[in-house]
Amino acid sequence: MIVTDDRVAPLYLAPLERQLADAGYATTSVVVPGGESSKSLAMFEKLLTAALEAGLDRKSAIVALGGGVVGDLAGFAAAAYMRGIKFVQMPTTILAHDSSVGGKVAVNHPLAKNVIGAFHQPELVLYDLDTLKTLPPREVRAGLAEVIKEGLIWDAEFVSWCEEHIRELLSLDRDALGYALYKGCGIKAEVVSRDERENDLRAILNLGHTIGHALEAVAGYGELLHGEAIAIGMVGAARLGVRLGAPQEVYEVTKRLLVAAGLPTAIPSHYDTDAIMKAMMHDKKFTEGTMLFVVPTAVGKVELNPNVSAAMVREIVDELKR
Numbered sequence: 563m564i565v566t567d568d569r570v571a572p573l574y575l576a577p578l579e580r581q582l583a584d585a586g587y588a589t590t591s592v593v594v595p596g597g598e599s600s601k602s603l604a605m606f607e608k609l610l611t612a613a614l615e616a617g618l619d620r621k622s623a624i625v626a627l628g629g630g631v632v633g634d635l636a637g638f639a640a641a642a643y644m645r646g647i648k649f650v651q652m653p654t655t656i657l658a659h660d661s662s663v664g665g666k667v668a669v670n671h672p673l674a675k676n677v678i679g680a681f682h683q684p685e686l687v688l689y690d691l692d693t694l695k696t697l698p699p700r701e702v703r704a705g706l707a708e709v710i711k712e713g714l715i716w717d718a719e720f721v722s723w724c725e726e727h728i729r730e731l732l733s734l735d736r737d738a739l740g741y742a743l744y745k746g747c748g749i750k751a752e753v754v755s756r757d758e759r760e761n762d763l764r765a766i767l768n769l770g771h772t773i774g775h776a777l778e779a780v781a782g783y784g785e786l787l788h789g790e791a792i793a794i795g796m797v798g799a800a801r802l803g804v805r806l807g808a809p810q811e812v813y814e815v816t817k818r819l820l821v822a823a824g825l826p827t828a829i830p831s832h833y834d835t836d837a838i839m840k841a842m843m844h845d846k847k848f849t850e851g852t853m854l855f856v857v858p859t860a861v862g863k864v865e866l867n868p869n870v871s872a873a874m875v876r877e878i879v880d881e882l883k884r
């Protein structure tokens with residue numbers, strides 16, 4: 563059963579159906595509306611109904627063709643249907659390199675994001691790089707922010723490589739993009755395989771996300787893409803790292819690379835610092851004046867620091883404003 567959304571379906575569904583049919587597979591397809599609102603229990607039930615109607619059994623598989631929304635939703639249906647059947651991720655966004663690896667699948671609840679889900683690993687993550695050509699340029703840049711993040715948390719050499727190849731990446735050069743996505747997926751897989759259920763290490767994947775999530779929460783709808791918010795968050799984390807003793811280079815490299823990728827690195831000045839701090843306090847990582855923060859210690863290296871003072875974070879937020 564192929565699951566996709568209504569923007570991806572007209573572009574790529576028919577060729578995939580044809581190729582699977584040619585390979586001898588019987589398929590059925592479900593098209594959900596594009597956008598985060600499809601990560602719902604209602605849509606999850608719709609997929610299970612479609613699966614039952616099509617007669618999927620324990621030997622069947624679900625294929626997610628699309629971005630992270632489709633991957634998370636279809637993956638959760640695969641995790642639950644008959645207590646778990648196989649699933650395949652076919653990401654069509656750059657950001658989905660992140661969501662397709664690691665096995666976290668979920669839908670949203672009206673009260674909170676991603677709170678109803680499972681850990682269910684895909685059999686395969688398969689990128690067709692040609693599908694990325696139809697992505698809006700802003701989605702390309704935002705997706706690259708998470709690719710850059712994989713380098714910043716794990717691999718200084720990959721960070722340098724990104725700097726040298728940023729033009730090729732932005733113009734969707736096949737070789738460069740293929741390498742970067744392979745690397746990005748590989749780093750994510752490596753981190754996750756050492757800590758599948760998020761004890762400690764997996765949290766380093768949240769570099770830039772503490773400030774980033776707060777910015778998303780205070781931004782108006784559609785104002786900041788996720789990747790844009792975490793780009794700003796990563797610059798904040800780099801500033802914090804330097805304050806806590808990391809070499810100045812960490813900040814310079816982080817900012818230079820994100821600027822080269824056409825990503826925002828400053829908080830729009832009309833955002834209210836109090837509101838940003840309040841949003842961060844709602845974040846689960848916050849307790850009594852200190853915060854658990856992913857902090858760079860060198861290029862390609864981070865640590866989880868449980869003692870970052872909220873006051874220092876506030877100063878950083880102010881510094882990030884233009």
Ligand code: NAD
Binds near residue numbers: 569570598654668
């Ligand atoms: P998305 O799936 O909404 O895709 C973004 C937009 O691009 C959509 O409108 C989609 O229809 C369109 N699109 C997709 N592929 C296209 C293509 N090739 N050409 C043209 N348009 C295309 O969003 P996303 O950014 O891919 O993923 C965001 C989701 O991923 C969020 O729900 C987030 O929670 C989730 N996520 C999950 C994990 C995880 O570990 N499970 C990690 C990160 C993000």
Ligand code: MG
Binds near residue numbers: 708788
């Ligand atoms: Mg993210």
